[in-house]
Each structure stands twice: as structure tokens, then as C-alpha cells.
Amino acid sequence: MANDIVLEVKNLEAGYDDVQVLWGVNLKVRRHSLTTIIGANGAGKTTTLKSICGLLKNVRGTVILNGEDISALPTHKRVDRGLVMVPEGRWLFPEMTVLENLRMGAFTKRARAKRDETLEWVYTLFPRLKERANQKAGTLSGGEQQMVAIGRGLMALPEVLILDEPSLGLAPNLVLDIFKIIQELKNEGLTVLLVEQNVHLGLAISDYAYVMENGKIIMEGTGSELENDPKVKEAYLGL
Ligand SMILES: Nc1ncnc2c1ncn2[C@@H]1O[C@H](COP(=O)(O)OP(=O)(O)OP(=O)(O)O)[C@@H](O)[C@H]1O
Ligand SMILES: [Mg+2]
Known part of the structure; x- marks a missing residue:
């Protein structure tokens, strides 16, 4: 089809x-x-x-x-x-908080209109990011930074x-976490x-x-x- x-x-x-x-x-x-x-x-x-x-x-x-x-x-x-890409190497704004980085993802008009709703969804997928919303992104672990990068991509409503x-x-155990997250995203549709x-x-x-x-x-x-x-x-x- x-x-x-x-x-x-x-x-x-x-x-x-x-x-x-x-x-x-x-x-x-x-x-x-x-x-x-x-x-x-x-x-x-x-x-x-x-x-x-x-x-x-x-x-x-x-x-x-x-x-x-x-x-x-x-x-x-x-x-x-x-069409939303999360680039190799993550490219976060290290001096900005997790929340600020996530919000940056919702830069199109379409995404901005649903920003708060999408943020709640991202926090449901990544509870860790909600806990660390006000932490500077540059101080997160590699795995957490990758979650922010993916979360920021999701904020654009791909x-x-x-x-x-x-x-x-990423360390091997974090690699497995990221793969689980990717599968979960697929299961989310x-x-x-x-x-x-x-x-x-x-x-x-x-x-x-x-x-x-x-x-x-x-x-x-x-x-x-x-x-x-x-x-x-x-x-x-x-x-
Ligand atoms: N900005 C650039 N300027 C010049 N050549 C580049 C540039 N970016 C990539 N290339 C070259 O293009 C080719 C393909 O690179 P590309 O980054 O697409 O590979 P890749 O499959 O993503 O590799 P990797 O698994 O290492 O990320 C390589 O020979 C690379 O050196
Ligand atoms: Mg590459």
C-alpha cells in the first residue's frame, strides 16, 4: 500500500x-x-x-x-x-537546563501550540528528565543527555x-536503556x-x-x- x-x-x-x-x-x-x-x-x-x-x-x-x-x-x-532528526553527538545547550533544552525542540508553530502537552508526554517517557528538569544539561550523564536529545526531538512532534x-x-548498560527507549517510541506509534x-x-x-x-x-x-x-x-x- x-x-x-x-x-x-x-x-x-x-x-x-x-x-x-x-x-x-x-x-x-x-x-x-x-x-x-x-x-x-x-x-x-x-x-x-x-x-x-x-x-x-x-x-x-x-x-x-x-x-x-x-x-x-x-x-x-x-x-x-x-521530519525531525536527533543528530550524532547530541548537540545540547550545556549551560541551559533540561527543561529549556526540551522547550527548544518545540520551535515550529505546530509544535509550539502543543508544547505543554508534549512535555508531559516526554516526561512520562523519561521520568528521569522530569526529576532533573532544572539541572544544567551539561552536567547530566551521557545516557541522560541522550534522553534529552531524543526528548527534544519529540518536542518537535515528529x-x-x-x-x-x-x-x-554510552556505557553498555546505558546502550541497552536507549534501545529499550527506541522500542518504546515505536510502540507508542x-x-x-x-x-x-x-x-x-x-x-x-x-x-x-x-x-x-x-x-x-x-x-x-x-x-x-x-x-x-x-x-x-x-x-x-x-x-
Ligand atoms: N563535512 C564534511 N566535509 C567533507 N567530507 C565529509 C564531511 N562529512 C563527512 N564527510 C566524508 O563523507 C564520507 C561519509 O561520511 P558520513 O559521516 O556520512 O559516514 P557515516 O556512515 O555516518 O560514518 P560513521 O559511522 O563514522 O558516523 C566520509 O568519507 C567522510 O569523511
Ligand atoms: Mg555518522
Whole structure:
């Protein structure tokens, strides 16, 4: 069913200055699904996400959100339509409180109108953030900072929540917490597009996944199909 697809990316080509990084990336994200892109360092995963969100210049190809071609829209208009990315490295305002950081997420008119309501929802998902609402974000643990980053993304009322390596730099037990949170978001009905270095956990929670190599999608399938694929096992799971 066509309207089952909330986000579709066709023939994406992008790069930096004279260096082309993406060579015709195609992918689809089903509504209410958790879709993951895996791939080695430098494969082009972050470049793909940035291109989808309109953060790079001279991107070629098509990005369709809810049937609308948004390829020519600036980032803030994509956010307004529900395409929200939580970037790699979190990018919080360390001197601002948790609450202030969260509120920053509701910057579009659509999100601002529902800000208090959404904040309550975020606090229900992350009770820890409610406890620490007035603490400076820079003094939180890595896992808590990642919760703020995700919470801030949720404050923008995403139709598709895009997460770039949310587990990066976290201790193993916190990695598990973040993965549980991502699953919970999906259970809440959100659509999630995830980039993950932790291939094993990433595939385990994915409905569908894409493998990226050298700026191209080289393989795709359900999480379990890819987890059991001999090539994926050898190249990404160290089995
Ligand atoms: N701002 C930039 N300027 C120039 N080259 C860049 C820039 N950002 C990324 N690149 C290059 O583009 C290629 C793809 O990078 P990208 O960040 O998309 O990879 P990635 O798959 O997200 O890797 P990682 O898993 O390490 O995050 C790399 O060769 C990288 O060096
Ligand atoms: Mg990256």
C-alpha cells in the first residue's frame, strides 16, 4: 500500500565540495515501523540523514514525505512537516537546563501550540528528565543527555523521528536503556529511522534494515533476514 510508506528517498546523490559521497541511495520507511541503516564508518549514513533533512547543499534526488515531494524545502519546513532528526553527538545547550533544552525542540508553530502537552508526554517517557528538569544539561550523564536529545526531538512532534547513532559513546548498560527507549517510541506509534553502529542490537529491534557501503545501499531486508545473512554476519557481526 502506497500510503503505508511515510518517507521515500529516491536516487539520492550528495557530497562535500568536489567529493561525491552518496551514489544513488534509495530507501523507504513504512509508517509505524522501525527502519535501520547499518554500515561501516564513512559509508555515508550521516550524509544520507543530513540529505534527507535538507542540511546539505547540492543534493540530487527526491525525498517524499507523506506523498509530498519535499526535496526543495529548507530544513525548518521539513521539520514543520514532521521530519525531525536527533543528530550524532547530541548537540545540547550545556549551560541551559533540561527543561529549556526540551522547550527548544518545540520551535515550529505546530509544535509550539502543543508544547505543554508534549512535555508531559516526554516526561512520562523519561521520568528521569522530569526529576532533573532544572539541572544544567551539561552536567547530566551521557545516557541522560541522550534522553534529552531524543526528548527534544519529540518536542518537535515528529512524523518520522530520525536518530543518528543514539548509542554512541554510552556505557553498555546505558546502550541497552536507549534501545529499550527506541522500542518504546515505536510502540507508542512513532515511525523511527535509525542509524546504528551496534549492528546486532540495531537489527534485533528493526522491522526493516538497509546495509550501506561506499555511499550505496547494497542489501536490504527485515531485521532477522539480515541478522541471519552470511555476508552481514561476517562483515558486521563478527561471526
Ligand atoms: N563535512 C564534511 N566535509 C567533507 N567530507 C565529509 C564531511 N562529512 C563527512 N564527510 C566524508 O563523507 C564520507 C561519509 O561520511 P558520513 O559521516 O556520512 O559516514 P557515516 O556512515 O555516518 O560514518 P560513521 O559511522 O563514522 O558516523 C566520509 O568519507 C567522510 O569523511
Ligand atoms: Mg555518522
